[in-house]
Each structure stands twice: as C-alpha cells, then as structure tokens.
Amino acid sequence: DAGVIQSPRHEVTEMGQEVTLRCKPISGHDYLFWYRQTMMRGLELLIYFNNNVPIDDSGMPEDRFSAKMPNASFSTLKIQPSEPRDSAVYFCASTSTETVNTEAFFGQGTRLTVV
Amino acid sequence: LAKTTQPISMDSYEGQEVNITCSHNNIATNDYITWYQQFPSQGPRFIIQGYKTKVTNEVASLFIPADRKSSTLSLPRVSLSDTAVYYCLVGDLKAAGNKLTFGGGTRVLVKP
Numbered sequence: 073d074a075g076v077i078q079s080p081r082h083e084v085t086e087m088g089q090e091v092t093l094r095c096k097p098i099s100g101h102d103y104l105f106w107y108r109q110t111m112m113r114g115l116e117l118l119i120y121f122n123n124n125v126p127i128d129d130s131g132m133p134e135d136r137f138s139a140k141m142p143n144a145s146f147s148t149l150k151i152q153p154s155e156p157r158d159s160a161v162y163f164c165a166s167t168s169t170e171t172v173n174t175e176a177f178f179g180q181g182t183r184l185t186v187v
Numbered sequence: 188l189a190k191t192t193q194p195i196s197m198d199s200y201e202g203q204e205v206n207i208t209c210s211h212n213n214i215a216t217n218d219y220i221t222w223y224q225q226f227p228s229q230g231p232r233f234i235i236q237g238y239k240t241k242v243t244n245e246v247a248s249l250f251i252p253a254d255r256k257s258s259t260l261s262l263p264r265v266s267l268s269d270t271a272v273y274y275c276l277v278g279d280l281k282a283a284g285n286k287l288t289f290g291g292g293t294r295v296l297v298k299p
C-alpha cells in the first residue's frame with residue numbers, strides 16, 4: 073500500500089477563497105483523522121471519522137471548516153472562506169481497529185498558505 | 188486520552204543514549220502507552236507501544252513501571268538523524284469516544 077495520500081502537498085491561496093484538502097486513507101482502515109499543525113498551537117485534532125461517520129468534530133475551529141468522508145477511500149477538508157490564520161500544515165491519518173491500538177499512519181501533509 | 192507531561196526539549200550528542208520520560212498519572216486500566224516521532228516537514232510516525240514492563244523494537248525501548256503512571260522512551264546510540272519531536276500518547280483508541288490527541292512533544296536535538 074502507498075500509505076496515506078494527501079493532495080495537494082502545497083497550496084497558496086488568497087484570503088476569502090475556498091480551499092479543499094484531500095486525503096486517501098490506507099485501504100481497509102476504518103478510522104480517519106484530520107489534524108492541523110502550527111508552531112504556536114502544535115498538532116491539533118480537528119475531526120475524526122469511524123466507518124465514514126464523523127465521530128468527534130469538537131476540534132473544528134469555526135463554521136468555515138467542514139469535512140466529509142463520502143466513502144471509505146476518500147475524505148475532504150474544506151475551508152470557506154479562508155483566512156491568513158488558517159495557514160498551517162494539515163495532516164490526515166488513518167488506522168484500523170485491527171492494527172496495534174493507537175498506531176496511526178500519517179500522510180505527508182498539505183502546507184497551506186493563505187495570503 | 189489521559190493527560191501526559193513530557194519535557195519540552197532535550198539536547199544530546201551522537202552515540203549517546205537518550206531517555207525521555209512521560210508522566211501520565213491518570214492512566215486508565217485499558218490505556219496503552221504510545222510514542223510517535225516527527226521529523227521536520229513530515230507527519231508523525233509510530234515508534235513503539237506498550238502496556239506494561241518493557242518493550243523493545245529495532246528503533247527504541249519503552250520502559251513502563253508497575254504503577255504505569257509514567258513511561259520512558261529510550262533511544263540507544265542516537266545519530267544526527269534522530270533529531271525530531273517525540274510525542275507520548277496514552278489511551279485506548281478502540282474504546283468508544285476515544286481519539287488520538289497529541290500533546291506538545293519533546294524536541295530532541297542531537298549534536299555532532
């Protein structure tokens with residue numbers, strides 16, 4: 073398996089524009105997590121899914137953020153409208169109840185810059 | 188997940204052993220102790236996990252005392268490439284409502 077695949081790797085956008093980040097989890101994994109990482113706030117959990125269903129979105133900062141998982145092999149994180157303070161590295165991770173407990177596999181991340 | 192406390196940073200030299208201790212006083216009976224490593228510009232990577240006593244793999248060793256209120260990650264003979272942030276997590280992902288939450292981590296700098 074190629075691991076967790078995120079796209080794009082880098083995104084530069086203007087304030088007010090819509091941004092969509094994409095994630096393909098490892099095949100067979102039933103958990104998917106979205107994180108945001110900044111120097112100031114560290115690695116923050118935004119939302120996670122189990123069997124394509126959002127379980128906990130308490131980490132989503134504002135209504136401008138939304139995440140979907142239409143099927144087991146694809147998830148999106150959307151920011152609309154984007155703001156400069158959204159600039160960060162966004163990671164997607166997946167795991168399975170069949171793997172070692174609390175072992176998750178992370179993608180390479182998407183570095184988002186909002187100007 | 189249970190709250191964890193670990194040092195913010197540690198410096199070491201090549202060839203030395205690095206030990207990072209994590210405190211988790213309110214660990215629950217079913218909780219596992221897991222360590223992740225993150226290199227710059229990469230996502231965290233699972234290193235090792237344990238429940239009690241000692242666990243060793245090709246990367247590190249994990250020492251867990253009987254009361255499980257702390258754990259120590261040991262990196263033997265570090266090299267410059269071991270410079271990274273190391274995160275300690277405690278929890279049971281398979282328990283309902285649990286989730287993978289990272290703390291601040293320990294920034295390890297290996298010097299030549």
